[in-house]
Amino acid sequence: MVTGELEQLLRQAFPEAGTVRVTDRTGGGDHFLVEVTSPRFDGLPLLEQHKLVNAALAGPFAAGTIHEMRIKTRGTS
Amino acid sequence: MSEELNGRIKSVIDTSPVALFMKGTPQFVMCGNSERALQALRHAGAPVTAVDILPDPAIRQELATLSGWPTIPQVFINGELVGGADITEELAETGELERKLEDALGSDYREFAAERVVSVLVPA
Numbered sequence: 001m002v003t004g005e006l007e008q009l010l011r012q013a014f015p016e017a018g019t020v021r022v023t024d025r026t027g028g029g030d031h032f033l034v035e036v037t038s039p040r041f042d043g044l045p046l047l048e049q050h051k052l053v054n055a056a057l058a059g060p061f062a063a064g065t066i067h068e069m070r071i072k073t074r075g076t077s
Numbered sequence: 078m079s080e081e082l083n084g085r086i087k088s089v090i091d092t093s094p095v096a097l098f099m100k101g102t103p104q105f106v107m108c109g110n111s112e113r114a115l116q117a118l119r120h121a122g123a124p125v126t127a128v129d130i131l132p133d134p135a136i137r138q139e140l141a142t143l144s145g146w147p148t149i150p151q152v153f154i155n156g157e158l159v160g161g162a163d164i165t166e167e168l169a170e171t172g173e174l175e176r177k178l179e180d181a182l183g184s185d186y187r188e189f190a191a192e193r194v195v196s197v198l199v200p201a
Contacts, residue, residue: 046167047160054147061147068110069148071163 006032006057006066013056014038018076030067035074042075049073083139085197086128090143093126094182094189096153098140103127103192110162114150117162117169122187123178127194136197155181 003022010020019037034053041049050071060066090096095118101107103115103125118125130136130149141147144158152159154177159165168174178186 046164047158050160050164051145058147 002029003032006034006060009059010034010036010053010056013052014040016040019074025068025070030065032066032068033070033072035072037074037076039076041073042077044075046073079135079139081199082133082135082197083143086136086139086143089126089128089195089197090153091156093153093195094155094186095123095125095178097125097127098130098136098149098151099127100129100131100149102129102194104194107131108149110148111150113162114152114165117165117174118152120169121174121178122190123174124182124186124189125192127192128197129194132196133198154178157181 003024006022007020010022011017014020014036017036017038019035021035023033025031025033036053040052050073053071053073054061057066057069097114097118099106099108099111099115101111106112106115115125128136130140137149140151144151146158146161148161150162152165159168159177165174168177
């Protein structure tokens with residue numbers, strides 16, 4: 001899985017997002033750091049923010065192409 | 078079998094002040110993310126009830142269905158899902174984890190900060 005494909009999925013799920021960045025943490029194409037900054041996260045509990053990100057990447061998760069993912073979400077306010 | 082397992086997982090979640098579903102045990106952690114969550118909880122002085130999910134893949138499946146959270150580790154305070162390693166770590170850094178623990182368990186929660194390991198599998 002390349003980071004570009006994951007970023008595309010996230011862009012589709014968060015079209016309003018300021019920052020969408022996926023970093024391959026180990027170079028192996030299965031450990032990622034996902035960073036999303038979006039006004040949709042404003043006032044939303046961290047758990048709900050991460051659930052939205054998990055849902056956006058549910059496909060590659062279920063397929064087993066993502067072994068490990070770290071998530072960093074930020075609101076804009 | 079899966080219904081029994083589901084019930085035992087639920088019971089650990091509901092009856093533990095702080096439940097940590099992890100890979101390995103606090104004495105022998107088998108995954109970096111489980112370690113991060115454990116350290117964040119220790120740092121906050123939380124009483125941790127740990128469940129090793131590795132002995133049976135069914136534990137992980139049942140847990141994910143129950144919580145709606147796809148990955149391990151998972152941290153629950155008073156039956157409520159807090160999140161995985163990233164969230165627990167972030168909440169610990171901002172001091173919000175300690176606030177959550179105080180709200181849920183009382184301001185003297187640190188006095189009960191023992192760690193224990195429980196199994197959700199039927200004893201052989």
